[in-house]
Amino acid sequence: MEVKDFDFYLPEELIAQTPLLERTSSRLMVLDRSSGDIHHRIFSDVIDYLSEGDCLVLNDTRVLPARLYGTKEDTGANIEFLLLKQMEKNQWETLVKPAKRVRKGTIVTFGDGRLRGICKEELEHGGRIIEFQYEGIFHEILDSLGEMPLPPYITEKLEDRERYQTVYAKHRGSAAAPTAGLHFTEELLDKIASKGVEIVYITLHVGLGTFRPVSVDTIEDHEMHAEFYQMSCEAAETLNKAKKNGNKIVSVGTTSTRTLETIAQANGGKFTESSGWTNIFIYPGYKFKGINALITNFHLPKSTLIMLVSALAGTDHTLHAYKEAVKERYRFFSFGDAMLIIEGSKN
Structure with a gap:
């Protein structure tokens, strides 16, 4: 399967640069995964597609303010760091720019010396293992x-850093936001819960792969990154009950989906308390065992994310929906509008 098969035309002006004032006022495209039918709604209408006993699954990871600007201790050269993953107590995997200026043993200082970083190991693609020294x-x-x-396609400054967090963000560890969840407010979640829908929280810390494009021509040759996930016993029991009763499991975001499918695939379609690292790669031909429906944003051309969406909705339906989104001037990517992929959409 060719990566180019997941390309589409996207005018640059449709890339959302700032979040909307009201989270739930984003547009919502509803795509019937069987028929390909499309309906245009507002995100707050998502409640109309959820029924008593369904599970709405949210990723409660919290994004770290992980971009740091420092200077080399010996030359004063400016260096940019992006923290990706904590390795040990004070050691982190990072992305460094310009990487060629940071070699093993290089010392970088941040904030007038409040924080110092020593390069312990050089990795590929600008990666470095940095050991931090500090007091406090x-x-x-x-x-x-x-x-x-913020992703590189967002060039405007974010005034309120909490707008790049979900309202339910709890466990620190992500290098990027699970952006499908940015559309929810506490009020909307309360209304959904009052309808008898089970709100289930799981955790997946979004990592390096978010910033790494697909660089091969054939999908099967792409090596997926690994990310850390956790599911509690309570979450697993709630999901298993919903599945047994024939209710929908609605995943909010591709990160929640990767967690749910990782666990379900390993346990014959059932969920269990677990944690670990997943590098699951979901693309057309994949047979879903964990989810029935997906809420997600509109993704980059030729990305692993649009491949995941295509696995659930079908490539033809997905690319048609994206063409419709461009025609209707939907807002794309992290601060953009949302799509609900579900069986049997309604007007």
Whole structure:
């Protein structure tokens, strides 16, 4: 299967640069995964597609203010760091720009010396293992010195860093937001719960692969990145009950989907308390065992994310929906509009 088969034309002006004032006012495209029928709604209407006993699954990871700007201790050269994954207590896997200026043993200082980083290992693609030295609490220092790691296609400054967090973000560890969840407010979640829908929280820390494009021509040759996930016993029991009763499991975002499918695939379609690293790669031909429906944003051309969407909705339906989204001037990517992929959509 060719990567080029997942390309589409996207005018640059449709890439959303800032979040809307009201989270739930984003547009919602509803795509029937069987027929390909499309309906245009507002995100707050998502409640109309959820029924009593269904499970709405949310990824409660919290994004770190993981972008740091420092200077080399010996030359004063400016260096940009992106924290990706904590390896040990004070050691992190990072992306560094320009990487060629940071070699093993290089020392970089941040915030007038409040934080120092020593390069311990050089990795591929600008990756570095950095050991940090500091006094006090690391995350407090990071909160004061770091910036939110917005994707490179967002060029405008984010005034309120909480708009790149979901309202239910809890467990720190992500290098990027699970952006499908940005559309929810506490009020909308309360209304959904009042309808008898089970709200289920799982965790997957979004990592390096978010920033790495597909660089091969054939999908099967792409090596998927690994990300850490967790599911509690309570979450597993709630999901298994819904599945047994024939209710929908609606995944919010591709990160939730990868977690659910990783666990379901390993346990014969059932969910169980678990944690670990997943590098599951979902593309057309994949047989879903965990989810029935997906809420997601509109993704980059030729990305693993649009491949996942195509696996659920079908490539033809997906690319037709994206063409319709461009025609109707939907907003794309992290701060953009949303899509609900479900069986049997309604007007």
